Amino acid sequence: MAERHISKVVVLANSSKHDVGRVAARITACLTEMGIDSKVIMLSSSLEDLSIDVPACDLAISLGGDGTVLACAVMLRGRGVPILAVNMGTFGYIAETSVDEIEKVLGEYMDGKTGVLSRMMLDVSVSRKGKEVFSTCSLNDVTVSAVSHARMAKLDLFVDGILAANLRADGMIMATPTGSTAYSLSAGGPIIDASLEAIIINPICPFTMSVRPLVVNRDSEIKLLIPRQNTEMSLTCDGHQMFNLLEGDEISVRQGKDRALFVENPRRRFIEVLRDKLAWAGGFNA
16 A cells, blocks of 8 residues: 555544543644644533534544544544544443554554555434434444333334334344444344444344344335334434434434544454453453
8 A cells, every 4th residue: 555645633532531631742743743734622522522623634533432433433424534543441442542552553554554444334314294303323323212211112113114023122223333342232232343234223122022133234224113102212323412202203224325434453353352352262251
């Protein structure tokens, strides 16, 4: 691969992370030595972050945990800007570059020695009485659930226009392969290699035990209808956007028109991440 020309880098830093200011200053100092212009934007881990107007750039560096990466992916959607995801959180499935590796991974990327990973996203919209009232995108998952855990939700699931199930459950998760190791995994869903293209449909604690997670083609269109019921419902995207649902609402989930791009860290392979993060080789969490 040829060397990459980078003239502007934006550092998106989670202000709640310990020592993030020092790390951001270290990165900008390194970029200045390389003759690269940079800007630091401090994030607040709130919905307001998603409305930030990120300036034009050739590369974004995310400083935080996986939640910070998820927000950055939405903020940069449609821009074609790769994200170097640095882990300053606890687990770090997506944010796979450590603080100590930043300069090395950055140098490898600029020298063309490492690639860019393209991850599918989901587009979601809500129609109410024939009119679209909400739309967004997500990198990990879209969740429709009952607001109160004391009552089950009723959901009608359609896949490509075909009725798949009339469900009673705590809710439903639609996840990407990237999101297969997040909320969906906790709800008993499968782990899917993040390089694959598919959508997981995972019911949360269904009343009927025969209902199990389903993996469908990336081109499938998933619809959820909210029938008459006695509990409040909400829609959540990547854990950072919530929309209150009403009876009769129709939720549509499909493969996103935009992709999330990530700078590859050649020292972190998918199976290695699973082995280490889930302690498959033995250890405290085994």
